[in-house]
Amino acid sequence: MSASTLAAAGRRLPQRFLPVVATVVVFLATFGIGSVRYQDFASGQVVANLFIDNAFLIVLAVGMTFVILTGGIDLSVGAVAALSTMIAAATLRAGWPPLLAVLAVLAAGTVLGLLMGLVIHYFDVQPFIVTLAGMFLARGLCFLISVESVSIDNTAFRDFATGTFVLPGDVTVTYSVVVALVVVAAGAYVLHLTRFGRTVYAVGGSESSARLMGLPTTAAKVGVYAVSGLCSALGGLLFALYMLSGYGLHAVGMELDVIAAVVIGGTLLSGGVGYVAGSTAGVLVLGTVQALISFEGTLSSWWTKIVIGALLLAFIVLQRLIVRQRQ
Amino acid sequence: MMRGRLLWPLIALAGLILLNVVYTPSFVELRIQDGHLYGSLVDILRNGAPTMLIAVGMTLVIATRGIDLSVGAVAAIAGAIGCTWIADGGNVATAVLLALGACVLLGLWNGFLVSVVGIQPIIATLVLMTAGRGAAMLLTEGQIVTISNPAYRKIGAGFLVLPIAILISLAVLGGVALLTRRTALGMLIEAVGANPEASKLAGVRSRTITWTVYVFAALCAGVAGLMISSNVSAADANNAGLWIEMDAILAVVIGGTSLAGGRYSLAGTLVGALVIQTLTTTVYTIGVPTNVTLLFKAVVVILVCLLQSPRMARVVAGRRKSPVSAPRSEKVAAG
Secondary structure (H helix, E strand, O other): OHHHHHHHHHHHOOHHHHHHHHHHHHHHHHHHHHHHHOOOOOOHHHHHHHHHHHHHHHHHHHHHHHHHHOOOOOOOHHHHHHHHHHHHHHHHHOOOOHHHHHHHHHHHHHHHHHHHHHHHHHHOOOHHHHHHHHHHHHHHHHHHHOOOOEEOOOHHHHHHHHOEEEEOOOEEEEHHHHHHHHHHHHHHHHHHHOHHHHHHHHHHHOHHHHHHOOOOHHHHHHHHHHHHHHHHHHHHHHHHHHHOEEOOOOOOOHHHHHHHHHHHOOOOOOOOOOOHHHHHHHHHHHHHHHHHHHHHOOOOOHHHHHHHHHHHHHHHHHHHHHHHHHO | OHHHHHHHHHHHHHHHHHHHHHHOHHHHOOEEEOOEEEOHHHHHHHHHHHHHHHHHHHHHHHHOOOOOOOHHHHHHHHHHHHHHHHHOOOOHHHHHHHHHHHHHHHHHHHHHHHHHHOOOHHHHHHHHHHHHHHHHHHHHOOOOEEOOOHHHHHHHHOEEOEEHHHHHHHHHHHHHHHHHHOOOHHHHHHHHHHOHHHHHHOOOOHHHHHHHHHHHHHHHHHHHHHHHHHHHOEEOOOOOOOOHHHHHHHHHHHOOOOOOOOOOOHHHHHHHHHHHHHHHHHHHHHOOOHHHHHHHHHHHHHHHHHHHOHHHHHHHHHHHHOOOOHHHHHHHHHO
16 A cells, blocks of 8 residues: 555645655554554543653654754764753752743753754864763762662652643643643744754755855754753653653653654655654654554563564655655 | 874873873772783773774774764774674574674775775765664664673673783784784775875775775674673663764874874774773762763873874974974975
């Protein structure tokens, strides 16, 4: 089915939307498999749970989309998220008011991202290495704060974490989902309707052309890492709400999930092409695969990794075919 | 030029060793017991052997402007195959051959994606990095497979005066150095990394060369995986070789090989791997919680990369060339 639908969609839609459409098709297909196989799968609550369980991943994926759009990569997101859970837990334990703790976390993440961006741009060191060092740095800082896991007991924080509200159709949703959706909307707004966002696309398309056009390329190249740092910090906060603890080993390997989600969402790693909506769909695909495997019950969790690897491969090959066709 | 690049890593290594000597004076002592050489320096070499081996494979991959993120997963797969085969009653030689054969296949797969399909190396190998650990878990059925086989244990924990693991790594390093620097192969690899199109037009079989380096990297990862699993007599699909790809890449970069491809230094990789392993050991001996090692690693990596960065080189070169017009080099630094 998917081949003919894809071809038909390709004729009607501009080709740049094709990868995103493919992601949505894959999401619907995996979800369809679930609905056919399991009675309770096709319910509003399962969809809501996809958002609830992956809210932090969506936020991280938005930040990563900015970075990958400029042709860079940020390997530090998982570690910065872990650091955020740690800072939140430690400051709350020290008796800081929740709002101040949240601000401290967001500031720390943004500054860390900004520093990495500055080093990447001004010292001309590859993003891969700088953000790898950033990853080590953030994890190291976590353990410097505490080697043990620190639980979060603050009542206001706990209320926000466990608080839910009911949407029409008896679907329960947490506040993290709202935060994640707001971040996606804000990301889309910044990318498409601000000067900064357009410069990000231009830098990813061709940095030298963008510079010759007089666009503020430096601000964009450095800024995307700050955006990614901010998103990682916010994602870390959501993760802290989800786990109600801070720990240096939280979110290990999450950067790979995030990069996989962004790539599955149709963002080209060479930069210049991609949408936050695609990345969100990518996260949902990963979430559905996980949900399917847990619904199946007999399959072990490592199948998730294999399936994600296979999906990643399929999407990369698809991207490759599109790029080749364009040439 | 290469000697200049090795200056900072060598200073870092000397500094680390000095720090250790100040902290524990017995650090540089070596003693021979039952025909085995013992001492902290030997331990560093032994523990660093898998990283060094993987870094050698990684050097060649990076020289062709590629990168291989899957080496950790490949190492885990090799260990899983070796240990499950022995646990099921197979003999050591077949276990090693099977594991290495599988690694060659995985390397062929990576190389196929990069050189034939034309996918960016970082992503092509990300596929196997993600799926590979899953495959390793599948082989071990999610368990940690433990074995007790003295012959297999020799690979990672055995001694032949020096630890066998380090002899293997040094032999591979030496072999690669001879093969690539005494023949044109090294130059061809660098040509592919510097400009794949131009080298193809010049008659270099760039596709074959790219493909081969990925197979070689996977093979190195396989041997390293056997060392790791043999050292603890167990295959842990989740944790064997975890983050070793990062350590290996760091070792290569600290050694002065540019991630942009086109030139490489095996001696640099050797020094880089030693810096990383010495750093890890130093943190252990000083008694800082082991997890904080990451912090020190980050600081060393950032420092070495900054000192080696093109901008820093320009500033230094500017100062050296025109000592009279110092203000101009200041301007370079600021702008």
